[in-house]
Structure formats: C-alpha cells, structure tokens
Amino acid sequence: GAGVSQTPSNKVTEKGKYVELRCDPISGHTALYWYRQSLGQGPEFLIYFQGTGAADDSGLPNDRFFAVRPEGSVSTLKIQRTERGDSAVYLCASSFLAGVGTDTQYFGPGTRLTVL
Amino acid sequence: AQRVTQPEKLLSVFKGAPVELKCNYSYSGSPELFWYVQYSRQRLQLLLRHISRESIKGFTADLNKGETSFHLKKPFAQEEDSAMYYCALRNTGGFKTIFGAGTRLFVKA
Numbered sequence: 001g002a003g004v005s006q007t008p009s010n011k012v013t014e015k016g017k018y019v020e021l022r023c024d025p026i027s028g029h030t031a032l033y034w035y036r037q038s039l040g041q042g043p044e045f046l047i048y049f050q051g052t053g054a055a056d057d058s059g060l061p062n063d064r065f066f067a068v069r070p071e072g073s074v075s076t077l078k079i080q081r082t083e084r085g086d087s088a089v090y091l092c093a094s095s096f097l098a099g100v101g102t103d104t105q106y107f108g109p110g111t112r113l114t115v116l
Numbered sequence: 117a118q119r120v121t122q123p124e125k126l127l128s129v130f131k132g133a134p135v136e137l138k139c140n141y142s143y144s145g146s147p148e149l150f151w152y153v154q155y156s157r158q159r160l161q162l163l164l165r166h167i168s169r170e171s172i173k174g175f176t177a178d179l180n181k182g183e184t185s186f187h188l189k190k191p192f193a194q195e196e197d198s199a200m201y202y203c204a205l206r207n208t209g210g211f212k213t214i215f216g217a218g219t220r221l222f223v224k225a
Contacts, residue, residue: 003159031211042120042202042215043160056212091160105213107160 002026004108006092012114013082021077021111025094032075033105034067035091043091049075082115089113118143120203120216128222129193137188137219139177139203147205149179149186152215154200163188163201173197193223 005024013019025032031050035043045059052072060066064082069075079086089112093105119142129135141147149166164172166179166186177188186203200220206213 033211033213035215040125040217042204042217043213045212045214048211050211059212104162109159 004092004094004106006090006108006111008111009109010112010114012116014116015082015084017082017115019079019082019113021079021090021113023075023077023092023094023108025073025075025092026106027073029094029096029106030072031095031097031103031105032069033093033095034075034077035093037089037091037110039088046077079113082113084115087113087115118205118214120205120214122201122203122216122219124219125217126220126222128224130224131195132192135190135193135197135221135223137201137203137221139186139188139216141184141186141203141205143184143205143207146208148208149177150204150206150213151175151177151186151188152202152204154202156199160202193221195223195225197221198223 007022033048034046036046037043047057047067048055049069052069064080067077089110091110092108095103095105097103121140123138151163152160153163154160164170175190177186179186200218202218203216204213
C-alpha cells in the first residue's frame, strides 16, 4: 500500500517568504508527527497530532511555525517569515495508534527546505 | 534533561566482523528505546525496539538501565548493513520521540 507522502520534495525560498509543506499519512493512521532534521543531526520533534488536534506542539521552535490537520488526515506545516536557519529536511511520520508499546511510526521521504 | 547520545559519527568495519553501535541516554522516567535505520536513498524506518526483545536482520540491542545504554550489536556485519543508524527514546505510553545524532556504519568488503 501507499506509504506516507510529502510534497514538495524540495522547496527553495527566499528569506522572509511564507512556505507550506504537506504530509499525506497512511490511510487510517490517527497519529501524525512532524520532525525537522538539520544537517548532521537526528530528527528533532516538532509537533504531534492525534486526529485533528495538536496533542503536543512543544517542539515548534517559535510562533513562525504552525501546523494544521483539519480533517484528521492530511497535515500542513506552515512557516512564516522564513529564515536561513529554517533550512533543513522536514520529515512527517504517521502511526496507527500513538503511545502503545507496539506502535510504529512510518516516515515519509521528507521535504528539503532551503532558505536563501 | 532528556537526551540520546551516539558517540560515534562514523563506524567502519570489515565484512564479517562484529559491530556495536553505541547509544546512551538520559531520561527521568521509564523510556522506550528504539533503533531506526536509514539506508541510502531510502526512508527512515524502525529497526527494532527494546520491548520486543527481537533480532532483526541479525541485530540485537539490550537495554541496560544501570548504564543507561542501548547498544546495537551484530556478530557478523554484512555490506548491506551500511546505513545511518539512529537511537531514539520516548516516554512509555507517550508519543514524543527524541533521536540521537546518528552513526554512519560503513561495512567494507
């Protein structure tokens, strides 16, 4: 079956612009996660959705970052007034049931964001 | 503070040699520990988790709470094991996963 998909695969933007990154989770997965991976680092947790609600957004670095999941499926990560430091690979993952011992996160291919 | 430390950025071994990728963690609660792997041009994927006590692709990892370690081991490395490996933890029953910086394993022929 189809895995997690993310669009675009690459995004180049200029400092100060607004960007939206999209994630399509695996059908039926209620949990959705966003991570940011900077060069040479592991994925860094940003936000977690259970259904439509953001259950934990403690990883969002500041108020320029915002994410939505209005219908409990597709999610969009929105970044306002982009800065060069926002350049990274943004990963999305989904799972069937979060927080359970055998729950598995399935990752998308990521969106590489470059802010010039 | 919650932290996962992978002290080696790069580990290079010969095919057939044993391999151990180190992982240490600091966490105040009761964590679940994981190893994720990313092969070249593929997605990040779960390799194994400590609660399953499983061996995947010949890899095993034992949680040592006394030493707060979760090292990944394989007795005989194969060329196809070359990949990026990430150790990760999350609170038992939770959802926020913390990753280490990763270790690149290179298995030489």
